[in-house]
Amino acid sequence: MVSIDPAATPDDGAGRGGPAPASSRRRPQRARTRFGRVDxxxxxxxxxxxxxxxxxxxxxxxxxxxxxxxxxxxxxxxxxxxxxxxxxxxxxxxxxxxASKAYDTVARLGQVTDTDDAQGQVLCERNVQAYPIDRIDAALRSLTGRIQQRPPIYSALKRGGEPLYAKARRGEVVEVQAREVFVRTFELQAADDLLDDGRPLLRLHVECGSGTYVRSLVRDLGEALGCGAHVAQLRRLWVDPFxxxxxxxxxxxxxxxxxxxxxxxxxLLPVEAGLVGLPRIDLTVEAAARFGQGQRLNKVPGPAGLVAVFSETGAVVGLAQLSRDGVLSPQRLFNWPTGGGLSPD
CATH class of the missing domain: 3.30.2350.10 (Pseudouridine synthase)
Structure with missing residues (x-):
């Protein structure tokens, strides 16, 4: 096949000289991204x-x-x-x-929204009092520890294989069951924000476990104070182990x-940076090679549970479950390029 560059062709395809009609000219195409391996x-x-x-x-x-x-x-x-x-x-x-996570958030008191944040529609507005600090602290303490929390209706939680937010956007009635979550810290950072710009704002700090919704915490704080609330700003500070x-x-x-x-x-951080919170098991090169081929290993010392498995060369080989009786069972194996690890291609 012969490839013809249209820019070098002097006629419009009908035997006439001069530029081709605008409808037949090809627009310059963006170079397509050439994707490759990145770890x-x-x-x-x-x-x-x-x-x-x-x-x-x-x-x-x-x-x-x-x-x-x-x-x-x-x-x-x-x-x-x-x-x-x-x-x-x-x-x-x-x-x-x-993993556990930490956030700074700003709660807007006096307004309840359908999404529990500032992007939603305001459902109702209530008067906000000049709450004493001890009352705010008591409400925050009631939402700390292991608590039952109802996730927001507009969330990525799935029911029947579909996110709840998709159902809510169609106007369907969405029932969300409360579930247990862990809130390590829910603290007031600045009480002065209650008067900033004449708007009733509270600046808060949250440290919590997996599955906790800060939007729900702020919504429930508003209910505990009797005025309602939603998230006006939210910033995630860290995620374990970072x-x-x-x-x-x-x-x-x-x-x-x-x-x-x-x-x-x-x-980029190496994969190992995400494993520092797991117990580490170091294997000889020979044992690591067998593990990297999916074989279980016996009589491996270490703590029972999920572990990160390394070769004595320092290369991470995979994740495994270590039983109480020392059986190391592969869970996820890393497939490094030749020379970059021990897992087979």
Missing amino acids: GILLLDKPAGMSSNQALQRVRHLFCAEKGGHTGALDPLATGLLPICFGEATKIAGNLLG REPRMWTIEQLQALAERDPRALQAC
Whole structure:
């Protein structure tokens, strides 16, 4: 087949010289992203107004990563830490989903919305009193520890394989059952905010376990005070094991990509960084090779439960369950390029 460059063809296809009609001219096409293998964890500082999936796709294209996923969605209103896993790091995303997290949030008192945040429709407005600090603290304490929490109707929780927010947007009546969650810390940071700009705002700090909705905490705080409330601002500060994260904004990543795409690699943490909270099992090279082929190993010393398995060379081989009687059973194996690990291709 002969390929013809239209720009070098002097006629319009009808034997007449001169430029082709506008309808037949080809518009210049954008160069398609060439995706390839990228392994590692990016600690993204998600901007407000963007969904977690939109943020994921933006950075995945910047890194030209063929495989990626985020660990625990942030609402479009929220900002802050969103760990992005590329390549082999996606195999530990589930572990990060269940990790403890911390947030700073601003509660707007006196307004109840259908989404429990500022992006929803206001359902009702109530008067806000000048609450004494001890009353606010008592309400916060009542929402600390192991509590029963009803998730927001507009949430990504699924029922019948469909997110609840999709049902709510269609106007369906959505019943959400309360479930147990763990709230380690729910504290007032600044009482002065109650008078800032004449708006009834409270600045709060939250540390909680997996499955906890800050929107629900703020909604329930408003009910405990008798005035109603919703989340006006939300920022995620950390996710275990990234307690002091070096986060990257999309703008910073874009600037690096424009200067030198290879510089983006320095923004990634290795897979091992996401495993520091797990007990570590070190195997000999021979035992690690057998484990990497999916074989169970016997008489392995260590704590029972989920463990991270390394070779004595320092390469991480996979995740495993270690039984009380020392049986090491592979759960997830890492498939590194030749020379990058011990798992088989």
